[in-house]
Amino acid sequence: DGGITQSPKYLFRKEGQNVTLSCEQNLNHDAMYWYRQDPGQGLRLIYYSQIVNDFQKGDIAEGYSVSREKKESFPLTVTSAQKNPTAFYLCASSIGQSNQPQHFGDGTRLSIL
Amino acid sequence: GQQLNQSPQSMFIQEGEDVSMNCTSSSIFNTWLWYKQDPGEGPVLLIALYKAGELTSNGRLTAQFGITRKDSFLNISASIPSDVGIYFCAGPRNNAGNMLTFGGGTRLMVKP
Numbered sequence: 537d538g539g540i541t542q543s544p545k546y547l548f549r550k551e552g553q554n555v556t557l558s559c560e561q562n563l564n565h566d567a568m569y570w571y572r573q574d575p576g577q578g579l580r581l582i583y584y585s586q587i588v589n590d591f592q593k594g595d596i597a598e599g600y601s602v603s604r605e606k607k608e609s610f611p612l613t614v615t616s617a618q619k620n621p622t623a624f625y626l627c628a629s630s631i632g633q634s635n636q637p638q639h640f641g642d643g644t645r646l647s648i649l
Numbered sequence: 650g651q652q653l654n655q656s657p658q659s660m661f662i663q664e665g666e667d668v669s670m671n672c673t674s675s676s677i678f679n680t681w682l683w684y685k686q687d688p689g690e691g692p693v694l695l696i697a698l699y700k701a702g703e704l705t706s707n708g709r710l711t712a713q714f715g716i717t718r719k720d721s722f723l724n725i726s727a728s729i730p731s732d733v734g735i736y737f738c739a740g741p742r743n744n745a746g747n748m749l750t751f752g753g754g755t756r757l758m759v760k761p
Contacts, residue, residue, distance in 0.1 A: 542691075567747050578737065578753045579692075586747075626691050635680040635699065635741050638749055640691035 539563065542627050542641035548649050549614065549621060557612045557644045559627035565639075566632035568610035572596060573624040573643075582625075585610055586632060614646060622648050653738055653752035661758045668725040670755040672738030681721035682739040682749070683712050692737055696723070730759050 540561045549555045559568065567586050571579040581594030585604040599618025604610055610629075614621045624645050628638040655672050662668060672681070680699055684692035696705050698714035698721060705712055709726045725732055735754040742748040 540691075576756075579751045581748070584748065628691075630747050632747055634746055636747055637682050637694045637697055638739075638747075639694065640684075642691045643689070645689075 540627060540629055540639060540641035542625075542644050544644060545642070547644055547646045549646060550649050552616045554613055554615050555646065557614070557625055557627075557646070559610045559612065559641060561608055561610075561629045561641075563629055563639065564607070565629035566607070567630045567638075568604070569628040569630075569638060570594070570600070570602065570610070570612045571626040571628065573626060579626065582612065621646055653740060653750055655736075655738055655752035655755050657755060658753065659756040659758070661760065662728055664728060664730060664759055664761050666728050668728055668732070668757060669722065670724075670736060670757075671720060671722045672752050673720040674740070675719070677718040678721075678740035679718065680741050681712070681714050683710075683721070683723050684737045684739065686735045686737065686754075688734065695736075725757075728757075728759050730761050733757060733759050 543558045569584040570582040580596050582600050583602040585591040588607050591602050591604050601613045624643050626643045627641045630636050630638045653674050682697050683695045686692040696707050696712040701718050702716050703714040711724045713722045735756050737754045738752040739749045742750050
């Protein structure tokens with residue numbers, strides 16, 4: 537089946553530690569996105585990538601980093617600079633054309649130990 | 650910047666009731682998307698609307714693209730317990746490209 541796979545489902549981070557969230561898609565989509573969702577809140581854009589080897593900051597990029605070395609993969613690193621990392625992280629992809637829907641993975645819940 | 654306002658923020662209804670929710674913006678949108686998010690899962694696309702006045706159904710769900718292009722409505726008929734979740738509207742940022750703006754969501758709870 538085609539889709540977007542996020543792993544792990546749950547992740548715990550110690551103080552001062554960097555952690556990386558995985559996002560893989562086999563939909564042949566050009567564009568990929570990372571969102572953060574806090575309890576009872578909507579989605580806030582962290583980073584996005586329109587094409588391989590290119591990515592742009594979203595609305596809340598501070599304390600996060602990404603790479604886009606392959607079309608199907610867009611990992612997100614939550615660095616120690618992100619002081620409030622506890623949240624639900626969602627990855628999405630789209631075909632990259634205007635007005636097309638984004639399709640989401642099932643999310644990774646990150647908590648601080 | 651563009652903002653999407655969803656109302657109500659939450660609803661608690663009896664199974665079998667019909668549900669209506671809406672999404673409004675101060676600026677014009679040329680596309681409206683409706684997603685549902687189950688607890689602990691990612692949002693799933695329900696309906697996409699591309700033309701003012703368009704009315705589209707997906708099973709018991711019906712969504713409309715407002716004629717002013719500044720609003721959209723989602724109706725659920727004969728609600729069932731599995732309708733529980735958060736419903737988000739979304740539209741393209743600045744009406745261009747593939748970036749989306751999301752509303753804050755309507756949380757639906759259904760009492761069996």
